[in-house]
Amino acid sequence: MSRRQPWLAGALALVVTGAVQSAPDQLRGEKVYARCLACHALSYDRVGPRHCGLLGRRAGSLPGFAYSPAMRDSRITWDEKTLDRFLAQPMKAMPGTTMTYDGVPDAKDRADLIAYLRHANDTPECRPSTARQR
Numbered sequence: 001m002s003r004r005q006p007w008l009a010g011a012l013a014l015v016v017t018g019a020v021q022s023a024p025d026q027l028r029g030e031k032v033y034a035r036c037l038a039c040h041a042l043s044y045d046r047v048g049p050r051h052c053g054l055l056g057r058r059a060g061s062l063p064g065f066a067y068s069p070a071m072r073d074s075r076i077t078w079d080e081k082t083l084d085r086f087l088a089q090p091m092k093a094m095p096g097t098t099m100t101y102d103g104v105p106d107a108k109d110r111a112d113l114i115a116y117l118r119h120a121n122d123t124p125e126c127r128p129s130t131a132r133q134r
Contacts, residue, residue: 024111024114029114036051039099043126070097088110090103
């Protein structure tokens with residue numbers, strides 16, 4: 001019997017049980033983002049604020065959008081960690097938010113969604129147009 005067999009069996013058990021997390025998948029995240037489209041868009045405000053430029057932006061700071069006092073006063077800057085916590089249970093993470101969505105309970109879905117939002121920032125839809133830069 002090889003010494004590697006117990007290690008290999010353990011590794012296979014982790015993969016089969018899902019204990020090994022795969023890297024965030026932005027393409028899968030785009031499918032998760034479809035849930036957000038009822039209220040949000042990447043490049044323009046709807047019921048909820050636009051998502052272009054979300055990562056690195058202070059919560060409640062987008063000019064022209066009517067945020068809840070809870071969001072405006074939160075002092076949160078959106079990054080992977082703060083967005084993950086908020087998306088898991090928005091109303092619990094930020095009492096008083098007007099985002100009444102129950103959240104994205106699956107951690108893999110949230111990671112994929114955040115990867116998509118990061119990637120979306122580099123798409124033509126999120127890049128400022130030449131006319132806007134003038």
